[in-house]
Amino acid sequence: MEKYPMNPVRTLAGLVLLALAADVSLHGSEATPPVAASPLVELKNGDTFNLTATIVKRTLAGHEARMLAYNGTIPGPTIKVTQGAEITIHFTNQTDIPTTLHSHGVRLDNRYDGVPGDSQKPVAVGESFDYKIKFPDAGVFWYHPHVREDYAQPLGLYGNYLVEPISPGYWVPVNQQVPLMVGDLLLENGEIAPSGPVADHALMGRFGNTMLANGSDHYTLAVKPGEVVRFYLTNVASTRVFNLAIPGVKLKRVGGDNGRYERETWVDRILLAPSERTVVDVLFDAPGTFPLQHVTPQHTYTIGTINVAGAKAEVSYAAQFQQLRVNREVTAELDRFRPQFDRPADQSLRLTMTMAGMTGGMGMGGGMMGADADKIEWEDTMAMMNQMATAGNIQWKIVDTATGKSGMDIAWRFKVGDLVKIKIFNDPASMHAMQHPIHFHGQRFLVLTTNGVRNDNLVWKDTALIQKGDTVEILVAMENPGLWMAHCHIPEHLESGMMFNFRVN
Numbered sequence: 307m308e309k310y311p312m313n314p315v316r317t318l319a320g321l322v323l324l325a326l327a328a329d330v331s332l333h334g335s336e337a338t339p340p341v342a343a344s345p346l347v348e349l350k351n352g353d354t355f356n357l358t359a360t361i362v363k364r365t366l367a368g369h370e371a372r373m374l375a376y377n378g379t380i381p382g383p384t385i386k387v388t389q390g391a392e393i394t395i396h397f398t399n400q401t402d403i404p405t406t407l408h409s410h411g412v413r414l415d416n417r418y419d420g421v422p423g424d425s426q427k428p429v430a431v432g433e434s435f436d437y438k439i440k441f442p443d444a445g446v447f448w449y450h451p452h453v454r455e456d457y458a459q460p461l462g463l464y465g466n467y468l469v470e471p472i473s474p475g476y477w478v479p480v481n482q483q484v485p486l487m488v489g490d491l492l493l494e495n496g497e498i499a500p501s502g503p504v505a506d507h508a509l510m511g512r513f514g515n516t517m518l519a520n521g522s523d524h525y526t527l528a529v530k531p532g533e534v535v536r537f538y539l540t541n542v543a544s545t546r547v548f549n550l551a552i553p554g555v556k557l558k559r560v561g562g563d564n565g566r567y568e569r570e571t572w573v574d575r576i577l578l579a580p581s582e583r584t585v586v587d588v589l590f591d592a593p594g595t596f597p598l599q600h601v602t603p604q605h606t607y608t609i610g611t612i613n614v615a616g617a618k619a620e621v622s623y624a625a626q627f628q629q630l631r632v633n634r635e636v637t638a639e640l641d642r643f644r645p646q647f648d649r650p651a652d653q654s655l656r657l658t659m660t661m662a663g664m665t666g667g668m669g670m671g672g673g674m675m676g677a678d679a680d681k682i683e684w685e686d687t688m689a690m691m692n693q694m695a696t697a698g699n700i701q702w703k704i705v706d707t708a709t710g711k712s713g714m715d716i717a718w719r720f721k722v723g724d725l726v727k728i729k730i731f732n733d734p735a736s737m738h739a740m741q742h743p744i745h746f747h748g749q750r751f752l753v754l755t756t757n758g759v760r761n762d763n764l765v766w767k768d769t770a771l772i773q774k775g776d777t778v779e780i781l782v783a784m785e786n787p788g789l790w791m792a793h794c795h796i797p798e799h800l801e802s803g804m805m806f807n808f809r810v811n
């Protein structure tokens with residue numbers, strides 16, 4: 307049995323919802339200070355930054371919620387660096403659980419990747435670890451724990467890295483850059499649903515019932531008329547796929563997980579799986595109130611509000627905004643990978659699951675559980691069954707089709723410079739078929755095809771959403787040596803075995 311104190315929430319009285327920093331009104335003890343607004347921290351090459359994960363409280367309508375935070379804010383500080391910089395994060399764990407700092411999507415040195423067992427021991431409560439983090443790529447990345455993320459991440463342990471490109475003109479100029487982390491939190495009778503000694507909600511992952519934008523359930527953004535805003539979107543939810551829209555304005559998708567797309571495009575919606583990022587530019591031409599929506603087939607949520615008011619923007623970038631750029635540099639950089647696109651896959655993976663101890667009387671037949679024809683599970687439609695499913699009785703699997711091996715038995719080995727084409731099949735006949743955001747550490751990849759259809763607008767990725775029944779081919783550039791993890795980014799699936807290691811020498 308793990309020793310993590312996984313059920314601390316219920317021991318506190320009167321805790322309930324979380325709130326905007328502006329609503330924090332209680333005076334916290336030293337152990338649980340109130341949450342403040344997330345700062346932007348600009349660091350230069352060689353800088354050291356102290357980052358401490360602590361227990362905090364948030365309040366709403368007089369109720370208190372016990373959460374976790376980096377440097378006291380949810381999200382943690384946005385750490386802004388210039389591409390190519392190396393910084394040191396002096397990380398201290400003052401939470402109630404061993405943890406690590408994983409810098410998601412950053413192609414850093416393996417020993418600072420924050421994966422227990424692969425690159426370091428968990429940072430025990432009260433201890434510190436120095437992470438040296440290099441940022442070779444421009445764009446938006448993020449940091450979060452890599453120990454029991456099912457518990458620690460939804461409680462508030464997430465923050466963005468904003469990596470400013472060296473190349474001038476990499477992005478067109480905008481009036482505001484807004485990192486925006488969308489997620490959710492599961493509340494039961496006003497309290498944050500507790501976590502047990504092993505991950506629960508292991509069937510579908512833990513869906514929250516309260517939508518959050520930058521940690522707030524009533525996120526607002528002030529914009530001047532005429533401003534172009536660049537949103538750096540990150541999905542920090544455990545399992546919820548977001549489908550984001552802002553009715554009344556045009557969305558220009560310019561970037562993805564790692565830098566720019568080959569071509570900028572107008573989009574109506576942004577489909578964002580857990581851990582994925584999208585960079586989108588929006589011109590707010592006229593005054594008004596614009597909802598940030600999450601649109602599913604059954605329901606539309608408003609997860610924030612953009613208030614466009616006041617004096618007109620001093621500088622107008624409307625002309626640049628109206629142009630859809632073709633990034634020839636991106637296309638040219640990808641040319642050396644193109645000869646690999648059409649050859650057979652080197653590796654083949656199948657996503658599936660098995661169960662133990664959950665048979666009989668549960669209606670767990672494949673037909674029933676796979677009844678939904680949707681390729682994405684937008685909601686927890688089997689809440690009781692999901693809650694009862696734990697990392698102890700569900701085994702989510704990534705199976706190497708060629709060898710039949712799964713999990714830690716896969717142990718692939720590659721050489722630096724290998725371009726590895728991997729076919730990933732999400733088996734719709736598995737006992738519970740659903741989407742999985744598959745994440746590779748330490749490397750970047752291209753999504754080449756989905757169900758045989760070529761992706762003609764590429765962007766470097768570190769996570770790909772494999773929808774139910776789909777076959778997705780990716781090309782992984784194995785450029786960063788070390789022992790790395792690949793896994794489903796739904797923490798309850800990761801805890802239930804949906805991972806493997808690969809080594810790059």
Ligand SMILES: [Cu+2]
Pocket residue numbers: 702741742743794795796799800804
């Ligand atoms: Cu999964």
